[in-house]
Amino acid sequence: MRLGAIYMKINELFESKKVVFSFEIFPPKATSSIDTIYSTLEELKDLKPDYISVTYGAGGSLTKNKTTELSSIVKNKYGVESVAHLTCINSTKEEINIILDDLKFNGIENILALRGDVPEGGNHKGDFKYAYELISHIKKRGDFNILGACYPEGHVKGRDLKEDMLHLKIKEESGASQFISQLFFDNNHFYNLLEEKEKLGIKSPIQAGIMPVVNKKQIERITSLCGVNMPKKFIKIMERYEYDKEALRDAGIAYAVEQIVDLISSGVDGIHLYSMNNAYVARKINNSISSIINSINK
Numbered sequence: 001m002r003l004g005a006i007y008m009k010i011n012e013l014f015e016s017k018k019v020v021f022s023f024e025i026f027p028p029k030a031t032s033s034i035d036t037i038y039s040t041l042e043e044l045k046d047l048k049p050d051y052i053s054v055t056y057g058a059g060g061s062l063t064k065n066k067t068t069e070l071s072s073i074v075k076n077k078y079g080v081e082s083v084a085h086l087t088c089i090n091s092t093k094e095e096i097n098i099i100l101d102d103l104k105f106n107g108i109e110n111i112l113a114l115r116g117d118v119p120e121g122g123n124h125k126g127d128f129k130y131a132y133e134l135i136s137h138i139k140k141r142g143d144f145n146i147l148g149a150c151y152p153e154g155h156v157k158g159r160d161l162k163e164d165m166l167h168l169k170i171k172e173e174s175g176a177s178q179f180i181s182q183l184f185f186d187n188n189h190f191y192n193l194l195e196e197k198e199k200l201g202i203k204s205p206i207q208a209g210i211m212p213v214v215n216k217k218q219i220e221r222i223t224s225l226c227g228v229n230m231p232k233k234f235i236k237i238m239e240r241y242e243y244d245k246e247a248l249r250d251a252g253i254a255y256a257v258e259q260i261v262d263l264i265s266s267g268v269d270g271i272h273l274y275s276m277n278n279a280y281v282a283r284k285i286n287n288s289i290s291s292i293i294n295s296i297n298k
């Protein structure tokens with residue numbers, strides 16, 4: 001069912017804009033109603049992001065079946081282009097096909113195709129071992145625009161950035177035409193990744209993934225799971241304001257804004273803000289950088 005929203009494959013955005021700006025959200029817990037996200041979406045929509053992406057069972061959560069529903073709401077109710085994340089590590093081709101049909105039925109044209117984390121112990125069932133296999137399966141199956149993930153510090157289970165980037169090239173050759181990076185707190189990691197990209201002749205645009213810190217424990221858990229380093233400057237901020245929620249949030253926003261201004265001024269293709277469903281933080285960051293983005297996109 002198409003409800004009159006805009007319909008766009010977001011690769012077209014990268015052709016028309018110098019800097020693409022997007023948010024990432026996650027579906028409410030399986031036990032909560034999808035309605036709990038409406039007030040967040042109402043606020044995010046007003047910030048006019050280029051698109052909003054919706055995670056798929058991230059962190060082993062049981063929210064997979066809400067990704068299509070929420071991606072459809074973003075697009076068809078709020079009129080913001082959406083990107084549905086999709087992981088494949090424990091899925092058969094038949095299971096993936098059902099989801100692809102559902103996405104298509106809901107008018108979703110953009111998929112962030114991921115492997116997903118291999119479960120503890122390394123055992124997994126399913127027809128896919130790596131994201132590039134999912135990418136080429138989606139490419140063969142339907143008219144979707146496909147994005148992939150990349151890792152400025154290398155994937156946590158990979159050998160190093162150089163090897164990881166060879167695999168990124170395979171993802172591009174398999175049909176991904178834009179990439180979103182893992183979060184990072186030192187822009188030099190992202191610039192190293194761009195150098196490797198250049199050397200390998202990878203043409204697809206890469207958006208830099210930025211996560212503002214609002215909670216010390218949460219960010220420590222995420223960085224240790226993802227193998228992301230925290231620079232001294234960043235650790236100092238977290239330790240200084242650990243017990244003052246508001247101060248930590250504001251320092252986190254300022255840190256993210258500083259990263260983004262440097263990235264945009266250095267000519268990156270886009271910024272993907274891991275908004276963590278926090279519309280206040282997204283708005284503050286958006287307000288601080290919108291004139292910069294508008295100036296570049298003029």
Ligand code: FAD
Pocket residue numbers: 054055056057058059060085086087112113114115116117118129130131132149150155156157158159163164167170171180181182183209
């Ligand atoms: P791959 O590209 O398959 O890479 C995984 C590892 O395998 C890497 O070490 C890579 O170097 C290696 N590799 C790749 N190809 C080959 C090959 N041909 N031969 C040998 N080795 C290879 N997870 C969720 O569960 N839900 C989400 O919604 C979600 N969203 C994400 C969004 C972003 C922007 C990012 C960066 C990550 C997200 N993740 C999400 C996490 C992601 O699922 C994990 O990082 C996962 O471990 C790897 O996924 P991938 O798609 O990068 O896998």
